[in-house]
Amino acid sequence: MKQTKLLPADLQHWAEQRIGPVVAVRDASHDWPRSRVWELRSERGIDWYVKVSPGKKFFTRETRAYRHVVPALGHRRAPHLVDSRAGELAMLLSVVPGAPASELGPTDGEWRAVHRQAGALCARLHEAGPLDRADLAEAQASLEAAADGAEKYLARAGARLTADEQQVIRDHAARLRRVGPVPVGYVHGDNQPRNWLWSTTGLALVDFERTRPAARVQDLVILAVGEWLDHPDREQAFLQAYGRALSTAERHALRCLTALDAANCLAWGPDNDDAEVTARGRRTLDRLMRENRP
Template sequence: MDRSLSTLTDTQRDLLREWLPDLHVVRDHSWGLVDNVVLEVESQGQRFVVKADGETNHHIARELDAHEQWLAPWVALGRAPRLVAGDRSAKIVVTEYLPGHLVLGSDAQRNPDTFRQAGELLAILHGQPAVIDASYEARENAKILQNLDKEHRISPELETELRGIVMGWPDEPVALVPTHGDWQPRNWLVHDGRISVIDFGRAALRSVLADWTRLEARDFREDPAREAAFVEGYGADPRESGAWFRERLREAINTAVWAHLIGDEPFEEQGHQMIARALNAS
């Protein structure tokens, strides 16, 4: 048995044998930081991607939600992979393989046209019917306070300040749309100059602003031309000051806490920088 497959459960391996006869692993794309497996595989002359969660991970359900409810416009354009098979209870999903290489760290990341295309694609996703949710802000605020209860390296004085800010935020209805949840170059592929999208393990209904925060944290800061191109592609700039501050600070706190818990020190440091920048801009 391939070592990459040995980490799967018996049920997951049985399903793969049923779905993809004569499967063999081409490449293991797993990060190793979280409890999941991402494999590029081949079966009967075709290439696929297999994603499977371990006991502590719950991303596959969101992957399947995205494929079943929101990705059809991208799939029709060839800009997202087609769902082949999946099983929520077994926590495994198979999609078609999209050609290309990651934008992250490539010349394409320095090309503003990449961000214009990314803006266009995001506008398509966000342009699907919205749902008005009167409890979204309260739920998100509660999550922040719960995260601050976890182990982290935010100073006690700053933690007290952050709790006060969050508890003072308004609770108002928000229009929720399908969001990717990790919208940045590490989840974009480029092939012959065309951008496509992968990894839907954080997809969910959220505010449109949720898909802007991670670009603001790094790529927009590195080159304003990327930001201008992204806004052009998206067609508008939805970053109203009050809501944008709340979304940025939530993302910053979540990043600092989560990265500490998984031991990713560079990402944790980015989270602390994001907190400082959000507070300075408030």
């Protein structure tokens, strides 16, 4: 059972200095220990969020994203950062309308509409201004960095993977290093329907703690091993709104990245009792094993 997390009194006082008296607080954290998010109702009847990041890197990424990247999405297409406190890794955020698309059970037609809007928003995010020298270097090295993570995932997964499965992961990591240049930009980093809020006013993106400069195709991995695998019409809708088809190099990179995602899922999922993530990794790896057999 999820335990209710209490908003620290000093953070509530800090928030009230910006939004006025708070009349209600609701724990809105995800069901894992490091998630700490609260919804606040102000005296004026307006809702806000206080989020405490799980670490300094996530806090730095997210606050930077809200200041320099997220505005490219447009009005009410993402929360805005009202204030932050680096010492507590805390952020005060506005609330955008909607509920996670993953929880709404849309019809097939509605799902295509969701993916069309997601494709358009991702295009805006990926093209949110030119990268400076440091960001460009990080983005261009992102596929190499992803390949470097393979051994870490394999070590953590241990005996959950057979020797043949481990070799398939290593083979895809090696191929990823040979992909060559692909388009880069700012990626959301956790781009999937649970972070897409759907309402009558359209789609909004939330949760930017993993936003960073990277190969743009890295934002499509979770979709490729989930939504799109079973519903190619949603992939088509997304890419039509995204504005272009993936290049051959991006398609090749995406396949390699799905293998690394599987290893990561099979390392992280069981360790954190996350059945959904574990199942995602196992399904992907089983498919790759079938496809790699003669």
